[in-house]
Amino acid sequence: MRKKMHSLLVLLMVLMGLIISGCGNEKISVIEIPKEVGQSETVGQSAPIVDIYWDATESMRGYTALQTGLYRTLPDNLGEIASSMGETHFFRFGEAVTPMEGRSYRSFSSPDAYTELVTSFGRVIDEANADHLSIVVTDLFESDADWSNVTQKLREKYFAKHLGVAVIGVKNPFQGDIYDVGVNAAKFSWDSGNETAKFRPFYLFIMGPEQDIKDFLQRWQEHFAGEAGVVEMQYAVFLENLGAEQTSFPDLQVTDSKNLYSNESLEIKDKRVREFGYDSSSNETGLTVTCKYRPMNGACLANMQKLEKVMQVFALDEESGEWKKVDAGQDAPQIEVGPVDGEGNYNATLTFVPDQAISMGHVNFIHARLAPEPRSLKLPPWVKDWNMANIDLDPNAFDGSKTANLQHILESLRDTMLSAAQPALVNINLVINAR
Amino acid sequence: MSRNARMALYMLGIIVWMGILGLIAYEAGSLAAHSFIGTGVNASLQKWQGLYKPLVFIMASISALITVFWCALTEWGFSVQSPWGVGKRTVWSLMGAALAVLSFVVPYVYVMQKSALIMSPIIPVIFLLLFVLAGYWISTIFATSAAYKYTPLFSSQIRRRKGGKN
Numbered sequence: 001m002r003k004k005m006h007s008l009l010v011l012l013m014v015l016m017g018l019i020i021s022g023c024g025n026e027k028i029s030v031i032e033i034p035k036e037v038g039q040s041e042t043v044g045q046s047a048p049i050v051d052i053y054w055d056a057t058e059s060m061r062g063y064t065a066l067q068t069g070l071y072r073t074l075p076d077n078l079g080e081i082a083s084s085m086g087e088t089h090f091f092r093f094g095e096a097v098t099p100m101e102g103r104s105y106r107s108f109s110s111p112d113a114y115t116e117l118v119t120s121f122g123r124v125i126d127e128a129n130a131d132h133l134s135i136v137v138t139d140l141f142e143s144d145a146d147w148s149n150v151t152q153k154l155r156e157k158y159f160a161k162h163l164g165v166a167v168i169g170v171k172n173p174f175q176g177d178i179y180d181v182g183v184n185a186a187k188f189s190w191d192s193g194n195e196t197a198k199f200r201p202f203y204l205f206i207m208g209p210e211q212d213i214k215d216f217l218q219r220w221q222e223h224f225a226g227e228a229g230v231v232e233m234q235y236a237v238f239l240e241n242l243g244a245e246q247t248s249f250p251d252l253q254v255t256d257s258k259n260l261y262s263n264e265s266l267e268i269k270d271k272r273v274r275e276f277g278y279d280s281s282s283n284e285t286g287l288t289v290t291c292k293y294r295p296m297n298g299a300c301l302a303n304m305q306k307l308e309k310v311m312q313v314f315a316l317d318e319e320s321g322e323w324k325k326v327d328a329g330q331d332a333p334q335i336e337v338g339p340v341d342g343e344g345n346y347n348a349t350l351t352f353v354p355d356q357a358i359s360m361g362h363v364n365f366i367h368a369r370l371a372p373e374p375r376s377l378k379l380p381p382w383v384k385d386w387n388m389a390n391i392d393l394d395p396n397a398f399d400g401s402k403t404a405n406l407q408h409i410l411e412s413l414r415d416t417m418l419s420a421a422q423p424a425l426v427n428i429n430l431v432i433n434a435r
Numbered sequence: 436m437s438r439n440a441r442m443a444l445y446m447l448g449i450i451v452w453m454g455i456l457g458l459i460a461y462e463a464g465s466l467a468a469h470s471f472i473g474t475g476v477n478a479s480l481q482k483w484q485g486l487y488k489p490l491v492f493i494m495a496s497i498s499a500l501i502t503v504f505w506c507a508l509t510e511w512g513f514s515v516q517s518p519w520g521v522g523k524r525t526v527w528s529l530m531g532a533a534l535a536v537l538s539f540v541v542p543y544v545y546v547m548q549k550s551a552l553i554m555s556p557i558i559p560v561i562f563l564l565l566f567v568l569a570g571y572w573i574s575t576i577f578a579t580s581a582a583y584k585y586t587p588l589f590s591s592q593i594r595r596r597k598g599g600k601n
Contacts, residue, residue, distance in 0.1 A: 254474045261472045262479040277480060279469040287474065 031268045031431055034314045034323035037367045039427055040162040040210040040240040048133045048212045050082035053124045054108050055138035056092040061114035062176025062190065063202055069172040070231050071202060075108045081219050095120045097127045125153040130163060133208040133216060140203045140403050141181065151412045159420035164210040164239040165413055166217060167203055169386060171232040174200035174400060181404065190400030200400045201386055210239045234382040235298025236410050238417045240424065244296040248272045248427040255347065256288035265433050266363065273429040281355040291426045293344040300377040300414055302425060308371045309335045315359035323365060331356035335368045348426060354434060364432045369424040377418065383410050442510045445578035446503050452574055456565045457495035461488060463561050471555040478553060486552040490545050498566035501534050502574045509580040523586045527575065534571050538562035
């Protein structure tokens with residue numbers, strides 16, 4: 001009897017030991033996306049702060065001269081849209097940026113408000129808060145030299161931090177003078193009368209978190225839905241998420257998988273990341289997601305035949321909390337893209353063999369993205385139509401219904417975004433706990 | 436030690452043994468789940484385990500109950516003077532068969548209540564192996580009262596090998 005009890009006790013201890021040893025490893029702190037992968041947020045702020053900077057130079061006065069057009073009621077409309085999003089502040093700028101109190105911004109409907117002589121867009125960028133949604137109302141008349149300075153500021157303050165830029169162009173009746181045009185700072189007069197073909201564009205230059213920009217654009221379009229077909233409005237959007245929807249988890253749908261299951265063994269708060277486990281480390285593992293390429297109005301168009309497949313694998317160093325790159329060479333995970341249907345739907349399939357592609361014994365982060373090849377992104381077609389060729393070559397070619405250097409300005413925005421940010425059609429972020 | 440006290444001890448041992456088998460069933464089921472829970476956004480392994488654990492507890496309890504009931508019958512229920520009309524081994528077999536059937540029925544009834552639990556045929560097989568074979572069968576071989584110690588199948592080979600000691 002004693003021998004039996006002894007054997008039973010030993011067996012119990014062995015079993016408990018086995019069970020306890022399998023009861024999970026040391027706790028790891030919250031998993032976050034590696035810095036090298038940094039992406040724009042997919043969720044906007046609950047109540048963003050909106051800062052509206054109004055170009056108060058004399059060149060803008062002509063938009064208020066005639067009774068028709070959107071511009072005269074723009075202060076009220078813009079104030080209404082911005083206030084519906086969150087706390088709103090107005091500023092006037094010329095060479096300096098000056099805050100406006102109360103409802104004094106309504107004076108921008110009147111010609112008397114436009115007294116500044118110099119447009120310092122760069123100063124506005126310097127003073128803008130990158131966490132806010134900043135909107136600049138201007139005619140975008142910038143020289144090449146001025147604009148290269150602005151582009152550099154936008155690169156450092158916005159694109160490099162995965163924030164976005166968008167431009168809304170609106171054609172409006174205009175009667176007045178336009179100053180400081182070209183290298184010789186020439187002055188031109190322009191009177192559109194009621195001829196829509198001669199209406200002069202003004203712009204809203206919008207900067208800030210991507211989701212806040214999208215929110216503003218949606219509210220703007222809803223607010224002016226009644227003007228469709230009456231007022232010509234165009235959009236140019238420079239956001240990292242080129243696909244507009246289903247660009248990352250949680251919106252991506254997993255339609256097929258092999259040797260993988262959903263796991264929640266780690267604390268992951270970022271919804272753009274999902275954790276999976278694998279059944280066998282030596283078997284091929286695969287994940288297929290359904291993506292959708294449906295660029296929003298004004299987005300630069302990607303060529304689906306010219307995509308770069310970017311793949312990065314990181315392993316977590318638990319002691320330092322840093323992600324270290326894993327180089328598996330030709331055994332690295334692969335991504336294949338299926339054909340695109342008429343509605344922009346396509347499949348992307350990720351495959352790898354765990355014990356070859358990731359670092360066993362560590363928590364691994366796999367990042368896959370489909371990015372446009374450089375220079376394959378196309379600006380919206382309206383940009384060419386609204387562009388005025390370099391006025392310095394032929395002053396007689398001045399056309400007040402177009403904007404000088406517009407194409408160059410927007411191309412530089414596109415190129416800056418490509419080089420400083422990581423624009424992608426889709427980002428797939430997986431965490432695999434291989435401990 | 437009196438026979439009643441010994442039987443009480445055996446019953447306690449059965450409960451502990453079923454508890455251990457329950458832990459093993461939980462781990463085995465969790466390992467098996469890697470291959471069938473899939474990658475749905477609401478189907479993580481941890482969520483599945485949360486729903487699976489009560490099922491294991493239910494099966495372990497049913498198995499313990501039936502096994503303890505058998506032992507109680509052999510100690511205090513059966514009597515030579517009042518046969519039931521069927522052999523004791525038949526009773527033992529029927530109880531084992533009932534437990535085997537419950538190993539399949541209970542999981543699927545449970546899933547009807549907890550539709551979020553993804554079920555696979557491997558789970559009832561795990562329950563059959565652990566709660567019926569390793570649980571009921573092994574327990575009854577060692578815990579059946581002396582009067583009916585050879586009733587469970589193959590118990591005569593095992594208990595005889597121990598020199599006839601109980």
